[in-house]
Amino acid sequence: MHSSIEQFSAAIRSAGLCPPETIEPGRWHRFPGSQKGARNRAGWCYLFDDLKGGFFGDHSIASNHHWKSTEGKHLSDADWERYRQRINAMKAQRDAEQAQRQQQARQTAAALWQAAAPAMQHEYLARKGIQPHGARCDGQRLVIPLRDVDGTLHSLQTIALDGDKRFMPGGRVAGCYHSMGKPQGVLVVCEGFATGASIHEATGHAVAVAFNAGNLLPVAQALHGKYPALRIIVAADDDWHTDGNPGLTKASEAAQAVGGDLSKPDFGDNRPEKATDFNDLHQLLGLDAVKACIDGAVTASTDSGWPDPVPLPSGLPPVAPFDAELLPEALRGWVADIADRMQCPPDFTAVGALVALSSLIGARAVVKPKARDDWAVPPNLWGAIVGRPGVMKSPALSEVLKPLQRLEKTEREHWQAAHEAWQLDCKVAELAAKANEKQAAAQVAKDPARARALLQPVDNMTPEPTMRRYVVNDATVEKLAELLTVNPWGTLVYRDEIHGLLCSMDKQGQEGARGFYLTGYDGNQGHAVDRIGRGESFVPRVCLAMLGGIQPGKVQSYVRDAVAGGAGDDGLLQRFGLTVWPDVNREFVYVDRWPDTPAKQAAWAVFERLNQLQPATDSDAQEWRFTPDAQALFEEWLIPFETELRGEELHPALVSHLAKYRKLVPALALIFALVDTPESEHLIHERELIRALAWADYLRTHAERLYAAAVMPETSAAKQLLDKIKAGKLADSDGVLLDAFAPRQVAVKHWAGLGTPDAVRKAADLLADYGWLEREATTSGAKGGRPGERYILHPALVKGGV
Incomplete structure (x- = not known):
């Protein structure tokens, strides 16, 4: 399945x-x-044929959502405008079609309702122990009307025998x-017809049957607006x-939204497995039990x-998968070929290639x-690649650095020959100087x-x-x-x-080294060092690219120190903008084939060409x-980006990291232009910037994983x-x-991971931090002893509401 389709499906599931x-x-x-059941068709979705966006929703709860793909690249201005126009046009078309369907449904409902006879007896009513309460019969089907607050009949619900x-x-x-x-x-306000009938018969209160949990909120809001x-x-x-207890969850939301009260059935200690609603309570314990629960309703927002x-954090946040379209075409096949033959994430080879270029x-x-x-x-x-030992970090980087190593080998050979010739010239000059000295001695008296x-x-x-150095290791x-x-x-x-x-x-005494790397x-600043006895050393321009691998545990430890204000809290780590921490495929595929020679030649030709690049x-x-x-596209990206950085929503460490995207995005765009369009008269086109912005979106997910790993507790x-x-244990x-x-x-109780008071205390303290306990x-007691602690459960845990 295409990854955009997978993203779209995931959005629908979420x-x-x-x-x-x-x-x-x-x-x-x-x-x-x-x-809804398998035969229901209230859900709907539409994915654009270009896979850039789509929308979906659920007619039964009047929900609709827009979705846009994060794959490949940002949409350009023109794409965005076409996208918005398509959404508006299709929404208008969908709304018109839905309005037509609803109009037809209203007409059909009115005719069927008019033809139906008042319900006197029905097997469903008898089984539920309730009266008809305005329902009618159409043959063997019980028919119940759906009206709005103005009394307009919109649809019908039928209930079979x-x-x-x-x-x-x-x-x-x-x-x-x-x-x-x-x-x-x-x-x-309640969900089902039988539930509403039991409540009305038990209390005499007016009842509005909303028919499903998702409709409780719209109905409650409509009635609150009218009354x-x-x-x-x-x-x-x-x-x-049911996971998440949707009935109770949706009812709580509805009650809170209108400032209402909340009630749920109380079945006592001997609750049957399938007992969930007030009609079940009616049949098990009688109408008095129903009335007692309704009379005991409490304010949902202040109970x-x-x-x-x-919710407790559930592991590291997901990261965007690497898409080959992020790379210029000349590099794409080579990077993918290396990753496939080594069975490592393509993120590793892609980052290594870009840093090398x-x-x-x-x-x-x-x-x-x-x-x-x-x-x-x-x-x-x-750039930095994060992965545990054994996931081919070092071999992947070594492979993508081979073009630089070949360039350095060639440069060293040329330098060696030039240096040997220079040494010979020096010896010749030395001999000439000695000969001149002898001649000068002979001429000094005659001709000073x-x-x-x-x-x-x-x-x-x-x-x-001098020799150009391409890679410095240690x-x-x-x-x-x-x-x-x-x-x-x-x-x-x-x-x-x-x-x-x-x-x-980070060690004491290495502040100068740290400043040098910063x-x-x-890339365009000079650096001066003054030492007693050694004078001044000045480098007019310090420009360093940097690349390496690191293990997850070590990077988490380092990031925690940086986040907590340790020695690493000066932005050095945040400068690794091309940091990736991809998921590693656990399924290994044995690959034994020759490298893709045409792809390798195309990529190495880019290295050869950029090696000839000269300054102005x-x-x-x-x-x-x-x-x-x-x-215009850069400004469209930069303004909301800077606004977000100035807000309070992001962790300061992540803000510091993302702030380096001010350099990262234009730098990537320049690299892509030099690879793809070197003869463009020093102009970077929209396509190269779109690719750079797509990299920014992709890298941000990895940055969020990096800093979440540091601030996320062990859960x-x-x-x-x-x-x-929650399980009542x-x-x-x-x-x-x-x-x-x-x-x-x-x-x-010797539960796994909770076998000692200290282990329980740590777990309970974390739950208290997240609001589950207090x-x-x-x-200490009358006989002395050390003071201790106890943990009080959130009322929702006690009542089973969570």
């Missing part, structure tokens, strides 16, 4: 719907609505209900064996005084992202001027050849500075395991700018404890459920 197994772009699809319930095709459900009785200060002075009680179905608990460009070319500003961005990038001329040093000596900062004086346009620092380099710069990220002058870089269309024991509490020796506990009371200190 909305509580079950998408069809097959989604064909450009076609409407119908499927069961929320909490076996209890099978059907709505009229195309009829409106959202906000419609069936009423029983007239309001006298109180109005009860603002009425007390509204929302009577919940207690779906205690406990506790805030709603926050950025080191070739260095500071020789810069992009000026603003049209009338001198802000210049060198495209030297820092001639002797003086012979002793003049030769000024046409060739300077010592050098001190002093040696690196020395190398940069003869490599003023930059080089690549590669460390197989970059954690060692990061930690070495300057190296900027000996001291000035080439200057690249955006075309007008690309400039396994807390989840275990919470699951036990927290009980005393007599089987009575506890509403509070001390750590030792749980430890004696920690209470206990004082």
Whole structure:
């Protein structure tokens, strides 16, 4: 399945719907609505044939959602406008078609309702023990009307002898209900017809039957709008064996939305497995039990005084999968071929290739992202790949660095020959100087001027050849500075395991080294070092690209220190904008084939070409700018991006990381332009910027995983404890459920991961942080002893409402 289709299906599932197994772009699809049977067709979706967007919804609860793909690339301005036009046009078409269907349904419902006879007896009514309450019969089917607050009939629900319930095709459900009785200060909203009948017969209160949990909120809001002075009680179905308890959840939402009260059936200790609603309670314990529950309804928003608990974090956040379209075509096949033969994530090879290319460009070319500003961005990038040992991090990076290694080998051979020739020239000059010295000695008495001329040093000596360094593996900062004086346009620092380099710069006395690397990220700043006894050392331009691998545990530890204000809290880590932490496929495929030679040749040709890139002058870089269309797109991205960074929603460490995208995005766009359109007269087009923005979207998901790993607590024991509490396992020796506990009371149960009071205490403290428990200190008893603590359960846990 195409990844865009997978994303679309995932979005539908996240909305509580079950998408069809097959989604064909450009076609409407119908499927069961929320909490509906397999034959229901209230759910709908439409995916655009270009896979860039779509929408979906559920007619039964009047929901609709827009979706746009994160795959491949951002939409351009023109694409966005076409996208919006298509959405509006298709929405208008859908609304018109839905209005027509609903109009037809109203006409059909009116005719069927008119022809139906008042219900006197029906097997369903007898089985449920209820009266008809305005229902009619159409043959053997019980017919119930759905009306809005103005009394307009919109649709019908039919109930067969076996209890099978059907709505009229195309009829409106959202906000419609069936009423029983007239309001006298109180109005009860519930789900099903039988439930409403039992409540009305038990209490005499007016009842509005909403027909399903998703319709409770629209009905309650509509009735509250018409009768603002009425007390509204929302009577919940207690779906205690269904994940998330949708009946109680939706009823709570409806009651809170209208400032109403909430009631749910109380079946006592001997509750049957399938007992969930007030009609079940009516048949089991009688109408008095129903009345007692309705009379005991409590205000939904103030029944406990506790805030709603926050779900525990469920592992690392997901990351976007790598899409080959993120790479220029010349690199695509080579990167994919390496990843396939090594069975490693393509993210590893892609990041390595881009960082390697950025080191070739260095500071020789810069992009000026603003049209009338001198802000210049060198495209030297820092990348890190995160993966546990054994997932082919080092072999993947070694493979993509082979073009640089070949360039360095060739450069070393040329330098070696030039250096040997230079040494010979030096010896020849030395011999010539000695010969001149002898001649000067012979001429000194006869012709002092001639002797003086012979002793003049030769000024046409060739300077010592320098060698361009492409990769530096393990050098001190002093040696690196020395190398940069003869490599003023930059080089690549590669460390197989970059954690060692990061930690070495955290040590006391390494502040200068850290500052040097921070300057190296900027790519266009000089760096001076003054030492007593050694004078001044100045590097006019420090430009470093950096690449390496790191293990998850080590990066988590390092990030925690940076987030907590440790030695790493100066933005060094955040400069690794090309950091990826992909999911590793657990299924290994044995691959034994020759490399893709054409793909390799195409990629290596890019390296060869960029190796010949020259600056504008000996001291000035080439200057690249955006075309007008690309400039407009950059501004469209930058303004909301900067607004988000200035908000309070993101973690400060993540903000610091994302802030480096100000350089990352234009730098990537420049690299793509130099790869794809080197003869474009120093102009970066919209296509290259779109690809860079797609990289930013992709990399952001990896950044969110990186920083979530540092701030996310260990939750396994807390989840275990919470699951036990929810399952009703927290009980005393007599089987009575506890509403509070001390750590030792749980430890004696020897649940996995909770076998000691200290382990229970840590888990309970975490649950308290997320609002599931409240920690209470206990004082020592009359006989002394140390004070302790106990943990009070959230009322929703005690009542089974969560």
